[in-house]
Amino acid sequence: MKHLFTYGSLMFEDVWHRLVRGHYLSQKATLQGYARRAIKNDVYPVIFEANEWVEGRVYYEISDEDLVILDTFEGEYYERKEVELLVENKKN
Numbered sequence: 001m002k003h004l005f006t007y008g009s010l011m012f013e014d015v016w017h018r019l020v021r022g023h024y025l026s027q028k029a030t031l032q033g034y035a036r037r038a039i040k041n042d043v044y045p046v047i048f049e050a051n052e053w054v055e056g057r058v059y060y061e062i063s064d065e066d067l068v069i070l071d072t073f074e075g076e077y078y079e080r081k082e083v084e085l086l087v088e089n090k091k092n
Helices: 013-019 064-073
Strands: 002-006 026-038 045-062
Touching (some): 002 064, 045 064
């Protein structure tokens, strides 16, 4: 099981719950050293390494089955990789 940082449509509960089967704890999180931008002629944002901050939401202990669904949902620029996040101590 892995944690998953989201910064676009997946950080909104209504979108998240339409895709996944599990119920996961989550909380607001910040990713340092990245920037979020819109891509021309695309509706979803991307992030890339830069000297900025990206606000989002981290979901904890995602099942392998739900990770496959979420990976399939993402666009052509998607790449899941391990990063360090800034979070508060409280989980929802």
